[in-house]
Amino acid sequence: MTVHRADVAIVGAGLMGSCAAWQLASRGLSVAVLEAYEVGHDHGSSHGRSRSFRRAYADPLYAAMTGLALEQWQRLQxxxxxxxxxxxxxxxxxxxxxxxxxxxxMAAHGVPNELLSAREAGTRWPGMRFETDAIFHACAGVFDPESTIVAATSLAAAAGATILPTTRVIDANMMPTGDVALHSAGGDQIIAQFAVLTTGAWLPDFSSAVAEFAGNSEPVLPPLTIRQQQTFHFALRPGEHALPTFVHKNGRQMYGMPSGTDVAVPAMKVGCFHDGDVTTTEVRDQHITDEQRQSVVEYVRDWMPALDPTPLAESSGLITMTPDGDFILDRNGPLVVAATCSGHGAKFAPLIGSMIADLVTGAAQPTPRFQLDRGASAH
Known part of the structure; x- marks a missing residue:
């Protein structure tokens, strides 16, 4: 049995865990990052080469956070x-x-934007179809999740962090000293002053540990819904210009963004939010049904004439939803839980890493809406 010691042990090296490692190591803390798979795996929520960065939030909390996130993205770059x-x-x-x-x-939070009629939007982007007014903001974009993980973990390692791939943590307990003891499936032990759970869809596996650190005999995690989300890549037709990221709400929420290097030709990645099957990490099989595929193909055929409606490629990932759609980012004693972002947290990853570091060091208190026990502060 190997015993590792660190100031902070982070369980999970996806976007949130890698950015937390970077932020904590840059503050001078010794950090150990424990990942059940190889870093950059495709079993969870952080793989692929394209995710959207958008500031179009009608919720003031998240609208403000997008500006702070943009600052942290620039710092990471x-x-x-x-x-x-x-x-x-x-x-x-x-x-x-x-x-x-x-x-x-958006304007109140310093996000310049344009209101466009359907005709104006269609004139500007003839490769998309519009039937209602639209809102455009120029500061949206896409980022590369896999390169982000590499950048953040590389910075963390350069600052002294230890990265431990293929190290599956199976339990966490409070020691009499007040430290946290983490136990791996391989029999190793990791002892740290603080532990951070950035486990995504694997958070339910730690429900007993979370309850223990919260001082409760009953579970304290809110009901979580884990879905397999699928996306499809469609090539731009010859002569068509690049399209912006988009969200189209018309009874269901469709979204899309440039595919990046996920495919070898200029393309858009398109999906339908919440159309995935409810699953768990144990039974999820990454299977995409013909019905799910055809639904997105028909959308592209009807609404995106710039795209060839035959998918070039497809992929799936896991999203973990809270009942209210808010994040979980809370601390109980030496345990920080930052593992559920309800399908819209990736764009905030460098900022969430900073918020995790603030919770660990005591530089900030949990945001009430992100606490495990939201109580009256839930919206």
């Missing part, structure tokens, strides 16, 4: 010397939007 975030602009449209209210709130 500067420190790593890696280009991660590419501007594309972002367009939001559909009858389920109140674009005037959204525009005002």
């Amino acid at each position: 500067d420190e790593s010397g890696t280009h991660l975030l590419t501007g594309t602009g972002g367009i939001d449209h559909g009858p389920d939007y109140d674009v005037e209210t959204l525009s005002s709130l």
Whole structure:
């Protein structure tokens, strides 16, 4: 049995865990990162080469956080010397939007934006179809998750962090000293002053540990829904210009963004939010049904004439939803839980890493809406 010691042990090396490692190591703490698979695996939520960065939030909390996240993205790029975030602009449209209210709130948080009629939007982007007013903001874009993980873990390692791939943590306990003891499936032990759970869809595996650190005999995690989310890549037709990231709310929420290097030709990655099957990490099989595929193909055929509606490639990932759609980012004693971002947290990864570091060091208290026991502060 090997015993590792660190100031902070982080369980999970996806986007949140890798960014937490970078932020904590840069503050001078010794960090051990424990990943059940190889770093950069495709079993969870952080794989692939394209995720959207958008600032079109009607919720003031998240609207403000997007600005702070943008600052941290720039810091991560500067420190790593890696280009991660590419501007594309972002367009939001559909009858389920109140674009005037959204525009005002974005402007109040320093996000320049344009309100466009359907005709104006269609003239600017003839490769998309619009039936309602739209809102465009130029500071939206896409980032590369896999390169982000490499950049953050490389910076953490350069600052002294230990990265332990293929180290599956199976339990966490409070020691009489007040430290945290983590136990791996291989029999190793990791002792740390603080532990951080950035486990994503594997958070339910730690429900007993979370309850123990919260001082409860009953589970304290809110009900979580884990879904397999699938996305499809569609090539731009010859002569068509690049399209912005988009969200289209028309009874369901469709979204898309440039595919990046996930495919070898200019393409868009398109998906339907919440259309995935409810699953668990144990039974999820990455199977995509013909019905799920055809639903997105029909959307592309009807709404995106710039794209060839035959998918070039497809992939799936896991999203873990709380009942209210807010994150979980809380601390109980020496345990920080930062493992559920309800399908919209990736864009905040460098900021969440900083927020985790603030919780560990005591520089900040948990945001009430992100606490495990939201109580009356839930919205």
